[in-house]
Amino acid sequence: MTVAARATKATAWSRPAFRFLLSSEAVTLSGSAVSTVALPALAVVELRASTTEVAALAFLGQLPSAVTLWAGALSDRHPKRPQMIASDLAAAGALVTIPAAALVGALTIWQLCAVAVVLGAAKVLRDAAAISLLPALVDPDQLHDANAKLGAASSVADSAGTNAGAVLVGAVGPARSVLADALSFVVSAVLISRMRIPEAATAPRTRTSLARDIADGVRYVARQPTIRTVIAALSTLSFGLAVMNTYWAYYLLDRLGASPPVFGVIMGVGGAGGVAGALLAPRIAARIGIGPTIIVGFAVSPLAQMPLLCAGPSLRWQIVLAATLAVQLFWATASGTSQRSLRQALCDPDFQGRMQSASTTLTAGARPLAAATAGGLVLLLDVRATLAIGALLQVVPIVLLLASPIRALRTIPARTAVPPAREGAPS
Structure with missing residues (x-):
């Protein structure tokens, strides 16, 4: 095999x-x-928190995820690696206060709420920087493979961490268990600090306010037909899924009679499907095309809900639901x-x-709006x-995607070098 061939196959x-x-x-x-x-x-068992x-x-833990435009503007304005390191250290520092306060008997539910806000803000800032940094770390033809590996690693890490959390809470108590999370952020900061890749220098531009940067970003997204369509499809799918997820667990546990262990097995099988889907995404896209892969993924979601709506309280249906969830998450x-x-390629x-x-x-x-909608519908x-x-x-998102040029895409286009409207230009 030649050097050129090996380079072509590099992941x-x-x-x-x-x-x-x-x-x-x-x-x-x-x-x-x-x-x-x-x-x-910690909140329910040790602090006896009310409902x-x-x-x-x-709510406070999820709130920063619903208002992330500021994080994206900061990510585009400043170098991304320092932002990731600062976010990791801020999260670690907030978490350490929990066992420290518990040790002296001063821990309250409102301190937990404050920590949840800090963690949420640190997460959105870190995620904005990490996701936007990825295209600079790999070649354009490696971008899909990189996202696939990140998706698979995320699924495995989330599952492993949840199981480890259950063990740690039982072994050392919930307050001390969060030290594992604090340590993970410190390790992450060390890993990011060891990155040796220069971030691309941006063209000089007039200094603007953060609000202006946010507005420029919103206008840019609105002017990109493919990006705009994908985000619109994602938000409508998220709304529909959130309506269902509000009562999904309740329906399985109460109406269909699934026991907590069975519920856990169903979730575990579904998670395995998610890992497989992330790993095989580049191969699927190479076989049927990037556009059809996206559309099929959206189309499977409503179809996968049909067994749930028809299911009854039996082992056979539980097996069907587990298999269906695995296909859906795949x-x-x-x-x-x-x-x-x-x-990422088009932006x-x-x-x-x-x-x-x-x-x-x-x-x-x-998601919060969908949860409120679900409550009203019930x-x-x-x-x-x-x-x-x-x-x-x-x-709805399937219709949006089928009516767009995405349906005809077979490969990921080359990255656009120049935005259609200059930053700071009037709309």
């Missing part, structure tokens, strides 16, 4: 900077999964990896952070009908 793993990023993402996700078990256990306080903790991650790579480097934060804001911002209808409406809403 993202061949880039040392990408390996550091992948390791950093896996470490932080594993640690954060521990906290997803430890923090609720209102538990809801406040959950295509969801394959499609998600593909559409993320497509957006100008100067707008990568703001493009991603616009997507996150719309998709995450749709008052008028019943749980099964509410789930059916959520499934029906998931047809």
